[in-house]
Amino acid sequence: xxxxxxxxxxxxxxxxxWQMVKIFDLAQAKSECDQxxxxxxxxINAYLMMxxxxxxxxxxxxxxxxxGDLPLLSNxxxxxxxxxxxxxxxxxxxxxxxQTVTQFLLHYFAFKYKGEKGxxxxxxxxxxxxxxxxxxxxxxxxxxxxxxxxxxxVNIMGVDESDDPMVxxxxxxxxxxxxxxxxxxxxxxxxxxxxxxIDRANILGLDEADPNAQDDIIxxxxxxxxxxxxxxxxxxxxxxxxxxxxHFRAQMNCVPGMITQFGxxxxxxxxxxxxNPDMVEKVANINKIRVEKSEALVAKGEDALDRYxxxxxxxxxKICGKSHYNMQMKIVVETQEEFDAWIKEQKEFKNSLN
Amino acid sequence: MSAHADTHAHDDHGHHHKETFMTKYIFSMDHxxxxxxxxxxxxxxxxxxxxxxxxxxxxxxxxxxxxxxxxALLGKWAPEGVMDADxxxxxxxxxxxxxVFFVLTAGLSGTFSNLLIPLQIGARDMASGFLNMVxxxxxxxxxxxxxxxxxxxxxxxxAGWTIYPPLSxxxxxxxxxxxxxxxxxxxxxxxxxxxxxxxLNYVVTVLNLRTKGMTMTRLPLTIWAFFITAxxxxxxxxxxxxxxxxxxMDRSFGTSFFLSDIFIQGEVLHYHGGSPVLFEHLFxxxxxxxxxIVILPAMGLVSEIMASNSRKPIFGYxxxxxxxxxIAFLSxxxxxxxxxxxxxxxxxxxxxTFTTLLIAIPSAVKAFNWITTIWKGNLQMNPAMLFSIGFVxxxxxxxxxxxxxGDSALDINVHDTYFVVAHFHLVMGISALYGMFAGIYHWYPxxxxxxxxxxxxxxxxxxxxxxxxxxFFPMHFIGMAGLPRRYYTNSNFPLFDDLANVNVxxxxxxxxxxxxxxxxxxxxFYSIFYGKKATQNPWKSTxxxxxxxxxxxxxxxxxxxxxxxxxAYDYSKPGHDVDFVPQNVPLKDGExxxxx
Numbered sequence: 001x002x003x004x005x006x007x008x009x010x011x012x013x014x015x016x017x018w019q020m021v022k023i024f025d026l027a028q029a030k031s032e033c034d035q036x037x038x039x040x041x042x043x044i045n046a047y048l049m050m051x052x053x054x055x056x057x058x059x060x061x062x063x064x065x066x067x068g069d070l071p072l073l074s075n076x077x078x079x080x081x082x083x084x085x086x087x088x089x090x091x092x093x094x095x096x097x098x099q100t101v102t103q104f105l106l107h108y109f110a111f112k113y114k115g116e117k118g119x120x121x122x123x124x125x126x127x128x129x130x131x132x133x134x135x136x137x138x139x140x141x142x143x144x145x146x147x148x149x150x151x152x153x154v155n156i157m158g159v160d161e162s163d164d165p166m167v168x169x170x171x172x173x174x175x176x177x178x179x180x181x182x183x184x185x186x187x188x189x190x191x192x193x194x195x196x197x198i199d200r201a202n203i204l205g206l207d208e209a210d211p212n213a214q215d216d217i218i219x220x221x222x223x224x225x226x227x228x229x230x231x232x233x234x235x236x237x238x239x240x241x242x243x244x245x246x247h248f249r250a251q252m253n254c255v256p257g258m259i260t261q262f263g264x265x266x267x268x269x270x271x272x273x274x275x276n277p278d279m280v281e282k283v284a285n286i287n288k289i290r291v292e293k294s295e296a297l298v299a300k301g302e303d304a305l306d307r308y309x310x311x312x313x314x315x316x317x318k319i320c321g322k323s324h325y326n327m328q329m330k331i332v333v334e335t336q337e338e339f340d341a342w343i344k345e346q347k348e349f350k351n352s353l354n
Numbered sequence: 355m356s357a358h359a360d361t362h363a364h365d366d367h368g369h370h371h372k373e374t375f376m377t378k379y380i381f382s383m384d385h386x387x388x389x390x391x392x393x394x395x396x397x398x399x400x401x402x403x404x405x406x407x408x409x410x411x412x413x414x415x416x417x418x419x420x421x422x423x424x425x426a427l428l429g430k431w432a433p434e435g436v437m438d439a440d441x442x443x444x445x446x447x448x449x450x451x452x453x454v455f456f457v458l459t460a461g462l463s464g465t466f467s468n469l470l471i472p473l474q475i476g477a478r479d480m481a482s483g484f485l486n487m488v489x490x491x492x493x494x495x496x497x498x499x500x501x502x503x504x505x506x507x508x509x510x511x512x513a514g515w516t517i518y519p520p521l522s523x524x525x526x527x528x529x530x531x532x533x534x535x536x537x538x539x540x541x542x543x544x545x546x547x548x549x550x551x552x553x554l555n556y557v558v559t560v561l562n563l564r565t566k567g568m569t570m571t572r573l574p575l576t577i578w579a580f581f582i583t584a585x586x587x588x589x590x591x592x593x594x595x596x597x598x599x600x601x602x603m604d605r606s607f608g609t610s611f612f613l614s615d616i617f618i619q620g621e622v623l624h625y626h627g628g629s630p631v632l633f634e635h636l637f638x639x640x641x642x643x644x645x646x647i648v649i650l651p652a653m654g655l656v657s658e659i660m661a662s663n664s665r666k667p668i669f670g671y672x673x674x675x676x677x678x679x680x681i682a683f684l685s686x687x688x689x690x691x692x693x694x695x696x697x698x699x700x701x702x703x704x705x706x707t708f709t710t711l712l713i714a715i716p717s718a719v720k721a722f723n724w725i726t727t728i729w730k731g732n733l734q735m736n737p738a739m740l741f742s743i744g745f746v747x748x749x750x751x752x753x754x755x756x757x758x759x760g761d762s763a764l765d766i767n768v769h770d771t772y773f774v775v776a777h778f779h780l781v782m783g784i785s786a787l788y789g790m791f792a793g794i795y796h797w798y799p800x801x802x803x804x805x806x807x808x809x810x811x812x813x814x815x816x817x818x819x820x821x822x823x824x825x826f827f828p829m830h831f832i833g834m835a836g837l838p839r840r841y842y843t844n845s846n847f848p849l850f851d852d853l854a855n856v857n858v859x860x861x862x863x864x865x866x867x868x869x870x871x872x873x874x875x876x877x878x879f880y881s882i883f884y885g886k887k888a889t890q891n892p893w894k895s896t897x898x899x900x901x902x903x904x905x906x907x908x909x910x911x912x913x914x915x916x917x918x919x920x921x922a923y924d925y926s927k928p929g930h931d932v933d934f935v936p937q938n939v940p941l942k943d944g945e946x947x948x949x950x
Binding site: 018145244255 | 421673697827838928
């Protein structure tokens with residue numbers, strides 16, 4: 001219905017535009033109208049250029065104020081998160097500065113130097129000094145960004161085995177996630193999708209003969225102890241998926257036929273994150289929206305929406321088929337004790353087979 | 355077409371052999387007619403592509419709501435007007451394919467390279483008129499196959515325009531990966547053949563058929579852009595062709611180039627030893643140069659139009675050529691920035707971050723040179739000029755966010771989110787479209803001998819400009835909030851509920867922006883027949899195409915081809931009474947040619 005209404009409005013706008021053009025054309029019919037811009041056109045469009053500059057600035061400010069609690073600038077939940085956030089902040093500051101200045105110059109010049117009959121433009125074809133300046137400045141800025149960026153990248157991607165990270169496998173399939181803990185030995189058992197045996201509930205294709213596989217633990221909800229480095233090994237059984245954990249500033253594709261990896265250290269438990277003032281505000285806002293939506297749903301006789309409580313999520317971020325939009329797994333970050341208690345309740349692989 | 359025939363019926367004088375309707379309008383070997391064929395085919399594909407985007411934007415804003423439009427246009431894919439999740443992905447996929455290849459490659463480069471290369475370098479036609487004709491008809495055939503693929507039983511290709519296997523290789527992974535994907539691959543293979551024939555022709559023509567005096571450093575920047583674009587196409591398109599062929603082998607003949615160890619729908623497939631990452635490398639080896647194939651011609655057109663409408667030489671002509679060359683070179687060694695999180699070695703990621711961020715340097719030089727070109731000019735605000743200024747604006751806005759996406763560390767968290775969608779739509783989608791529109795408004799008189807209505811042009815530009823920012827600027831922010839692209843609906847993630855109203859705003863801008871293109875389409879088709887008759891050189895430009903008669907003739911110039919004595923940018927040159935000196939006017943006594 002809303003869509004239909006929108007379309008009707010759009011059609012009316014079009015009709016209005018057409019009428020306006022007719023009026024313009026009739027008004028100009030007597031004067032020379034060879035469809036080339038006149039001084040009057042130049043003037044009107046020059047003012048519109050300044051208007052448009054204002055529009056760009058306004059939309060920038062509105063976006064930052066309304067939607068720019070800049071979710072990727074703060075409240076990261078992993079050890080490497082703040083370094084990414086810093087780099088992001090610096091890049092954004094540079095971008096907004098350059099954007100503001102260059103858009104001003106472009107639109108202001110378009111306004112200031114609007115054409116007039118009899119005026120002659122300046123014949124200014126070249127200036128090596130100027131061009132050197134705006135080659136060298138970007139070179140310096142970019143050199144800084146490249147060095148900073150590469151440093152950050154190498155630190156994030158390099159896995160430090162001496163940290164003794166906990167090894168966890170993230171296993172993707174259309175359209176859900178499974179996690180596998182390496183167990184006591186912290187070594188994942190060998191696996192291949194050719195070994196999958198649904199009847200025996202060997203859903204990840206583990207090698208049943210491999211001693212390392214016996215104590216592996218397969219779960220549908222990812223629990224991580226806070227402060228403990230984790231090394232994720234990603235696998236996919238069918239098509240490409242991407243394991244995206246936005247709050248941890250982590251992402252890696254899951255590729256059938258190969259094992260990819262990504263490591264990080266969670267630093268904020270789910271509970272702590274729920275109490276973070278920014279998060280409290282965000283969740284309250286979301287719940288307000290959900291209550292409003294629920295009213296409309298209930299009026300139609302449908303169920304109301306659940307209240308939202310914050311959870312970390314692992315979501316699929318590589319197009320993987322029909323239900324790509326609903327491929328997620330809850331992540332719980334908790335204290336070591338809570339984690340130990342939880343993992344003790346899970347079945348080991350050797351006991352989970354039929 | 356028949357009314358069209360009437361308006362140009364008097365074209366026939368000036369050459370001897372008799373032309374029939376077929377040889378003149380259908381199987382024409384004349385570059386001007388082929389340019390028009392490219393433009394009109396590209397326009398029709400563009401309408402399809404934009405309609406698709408309007409449909410999936412409505413789905414994103416009002417998810418799973420019945421919509422009469424869906425019911426009417428999608429038929430069985432929208433039972434009771436609710437869009438199906440498979441067709442959503444198909445719409446996204448085909449929208450991308452059509453806009454990138456059929457509109458912004460063939461429609462933009464095909465139209466203006468064909469129209470302007472012979473006219474601006476002073477040639478009677480392309481080096482091979484026959485290859486040129488074959489090139490267009492292959493493009494047409496490819497368009498037809500792509501459109502047919504929309505109607506197959508299991509649905510059109512739906513694996514994203516990047517068609518990453520195994521999703522695109524396995525019909526059991528997705529309905530669209532059956533016949534729909536086969537037709538997609540066939541259409542693209544033919545498209546690539548067409549593009550290669552065209553590119554070879556452009557390169558040969560520019561190198562061999564320049565008129566007397568037209569040295570490489572007197573070429574208008576349009577020609578430099580088309581020339582280098584063609585070279586990039588020749589280098590990179592064959593790689594996509596091989597990727598497509600290998601994918602066809604995997605799909606139909608059981609090879610394992612891209613597939614290995616797959617368990618799907620309860621069975622293990624036989625594939626062994628291939629790698630989807632290999633496909634990503636092959637795809638992006640074309641895929642990234644492709645965005646420069648799209649944007650360079652637009653840059654060339656904009657440079658030319660800005661100089662002419664500023665009544666001022668383009669600033670830094672040699673730097674402009676150097677930056678085109680630098681961009682072309684770098685474009686072939688940055689493809690890996692699409693693959694930072696693909697699982698390739700992180701060291702490669704470092705290399706690609708380095709090369710990618712380097713591209714910002716020639717891009718910055720170009721942007722500053724355009725801004726300096728309008729400084730102290732005498733700006734004629736024709737619609738073409740507005741679109742050119744709009745081009746620089748969106749190119750800067752979209753380009754700047756490239757330093758975030760090109761930085762591997764930052765890309766980890768915004769990869770494949772709406773941040774990427776915002777970035778590339780502004781920097782190569784909207785910018786290239788603006789370049790194309792600028793070119794159409796500027797060279798319409800040359801193509802059709804008539805003028806476009808300027809007031810409709812102004813309305814077209816201003817509403818489009820506001821909508822383009824309205825759509826893509828907020829999109830950066832939902833991307834930074836972590837919202838992935840290609841989601842049929844976000845309602846399964848309460849986490850993103852606070853972004854729903856942003857999506858509604860974006861969709862409203864998108865719908866207004868889409869509908870206002872009707873003003874342009876009307877202007878375009880109406881003016882072909884009833885537009886104001888054009889004069890020979892309506893914009894008072896210096897380049898050679900404006901020395902040809904308004905009426906199209908075979909061979910372009912009735913007599914001898916003009917000789918060239920100066921560069922293309924003698925606007926407002928001191929010592930001349932008029933503010934432009936065409937390239938074919940000899941230097942006055944004592945006048946010096948600018949040492950550029």
